[in-house]
Amino acid sequence: MKINVEIECTPEEARRAAGLPDFTPVHDRYIEMLIETMEKGASPEMLETMMRGWAPMGEAGMRMWQDLFRNMTGAKRGE
Secondary structure, eight states, rough: OOOOOOOOOOOHHHHHHTTOOOOHHHHHHHHHHHHHHHOOOOOOOHHHHHHHOOOTTTHHHHHHHHHHHHHOOOOOOOT
């Protein structure tokens, strides 16, 4: 016997039904801080630290982000 149940709900309703915590305030604050940092002028070191947290595949992913920013700014490798 096979039973299919379809539930139509929003992601918020599904999160609550599963008992998962609401991280909306944390996410909103993180985005605020990111915007503030970018508006004040982020240093290359700050961007590198941020990208390391986002980089897939460890060091290879980090090199991908570095090359992307170098290409965008016209900087050469080793500068």
